[in-house]
Amino acid sequence: QQQVKQSPQSLIVQKGGIPIINCAYENTAFDYFPWYQQFPGKGPALLIAIRPDVSEKKEGRFTISFNKSAKQFSLHIMDSQPGDSATYFCAASSHGSSNTGKLIFGQGTTLQVKP
Amino acid sequence: NAGVTQTPKFRVLKTGQSMTLLCAQDMNHEYMYWYRQDPGMGLRLIHYSVGEGTTAKGEVPDGYNVSRLKKQNFLLGLESAAPSQTSVYFCASNSGRAGDTQYFGPGTRLTVL
Numbered sequence: 001q002q003q004v005k006q007s008p009q010s011l012i013v014q015k016g017g018i019p020i021i022n023c024a025y026e027n028t029a030f031d032y033f034p035w036y037q038q039f040p041g042k043g044p045a046l047l048i049a050i051r052p053d054v055s056e057k058k059e060g061r062f063t064i065s066f067n068k069s070a071k072q073f074s075l076h077i078m079d080s081q082p083g084d085s086a087t088y089f090c091a092a093s094s095h096g097s098s099n100t101g102k103l104i105f106g107q108g109t110t111l112q113v114k115p
Numbered sequence: 116n117a118g119v120t121q122t123p124k125f126r127v128l129k130t131g132q133s134m135t136l137l138c139a140q141d142m143n144h145e146y147m148y149w150y151r152q153d154p155g156m157g158l159r160l161i162h163y164s165v166g167e168g169t170t171a172k173g174e175v176p177d178g179y180n181v182s183r184l185k186k187q188n189f190l191l192g193l194e195s196a197a198p199s200q201t202s203v204y205f206c207a208s209n210s211g212r213a214g215d216t217q218y219f220g221p222g223t224r225l226t227v228l
Contacts, residue, residue, distance in 0.1 A: 009155065032214050043119075043205050043219030044158070051214070089157055095213035100165055101146045102173070103217060105157035 003027055004092050006106025013080055014114050021075045021109045023090035028071070030092040034103070035064065035075050038087045047088070048075075080113045087111070117141055119220035121206050127226045128196045136191040136223050138206030144218075145211035147189040148173075149181060151202040152222075158205065164189055165211065196227045 006023045013019045034049035050057045050064040050073065057064045061078040077084055090106040119140045128134055138147065145166050150158040160173030164183040178200060180192045193200060206220040
């Protein structure tokens with residue numbers, strides 16, 4: 001059962017464009033939503049994360065928008081650069097009484113930014 | 116400070132062979148995880164540990180075993196490898212505090228023929 005659905009599977013934009021990657025979740029107990037960036041041959045690395053008490057979070061050129069009622073969140077990359085070409089994963093976890101830190105990942109989006 | 120390291124980086128096995136993947140972290144983290152990554156499926160949790168001497172099943176545990184005898188190490192074993200276990204395996208760790216980052220290792224690419 002896929003609890004976090006991510007789209008699109010792949011995305012191609014021109015340099016300077018604003019790619020948007022979307023994720024939807026089912027479990028209303030989720031309370032932590034990170035995005036990971038992965039370059040070929042490397043492990044995923046945390047890019048930015050949000051909690052459901054805010055609707056938006058910015059870190060540099062990366063922004064997460066969060067819609068709690070729709071159970072959706074998205075990643076926007078402003079002024080995208082060829083160096084942003086990577087695979088992006090959204091994830092979700094719940095930190096209730098049985099906190100285990102387990103992350104449920106989306107399927108991933110491969111982003112290519114053309115020069 | 117090496118973070119999370121994994122050995123080996125690559126391995127080719129024949130069906131039925133066994134092997135152990137080693138994960139080590141030097142951040143004194145309580146929690147450790149093993150994931151597998153397959154095209155179009157994201158990362159799926161195999162097993163995890165919330166402390167030395169503890170292990171628990173994740174989403175796809177069948178065919179794998181784990182051990183956490185020391186806090187800094189988390190071992191993933193395949194007793195009888197199958198072609199369906201061809202994948203890239205990632206280890207991760209975090210402190211155990213709510214919302215803390217999971218730090219990933221560089222991965223092990225395993226091929227089972």
